[in-house]
Amino acid sequence: MQSEQIETTWELPIETSEGVFLARYSKAGLCRLEFPSKAGAKPRAAGPTPPLHIQCWHELTVRALTRALAGQPAAELPPLDFSAGSQFQRQVWQVLTGIGAGQTRSYAEVARAIGNPKALRAVGGACGANPIPVLVPCHRVLAAHQRLGGFSGGLGWKRTLLAREGIRISE
DNA sequence: CCACGGTGGTAGA
């Protein structure tokens, strides 16, 4: 009996060479992507089968993630649900989606892009709050003069992702 | 209101 279920969100695993990511979907689209947990992978009982449209979105997510991890150019993405973020954060995330593979921006450039040049520091915070890392490429936002900057998911990931895209960091 | 960041720019070692 699939009686009680928070119908508004579905959580599905994505197996990759880097581990098992977790994708969460709301009615509006992909709302969250989690890096593989270093701790034991959740046993996850196979829940009820998701509705067809969710399965479709998930296929897009899987393909896009696989390509992204390989440093290849973007593939079609499922609709992204940014509704959980503040307006400021959504503006930032929106800009991030426009940064193609192999390209980079500085926190200051992103701040200018949303017409709030002095908020460059807050942009860092918004990047850190990005609910859909990798696909919403917050790793392509570097500090000034091509320096690495930080990364909530762990700098190791940022380095790896950038390296796969052939991006060089100064120092 | 206060403190804290995934910053940036300047000044001096």
Added chain:
DNA sequence: TCTACCACCGTGG
């Protein structure tokens, strides 16, 4: 290069 300091803004307590 690296450190010290300060200006600045959204977020969360």
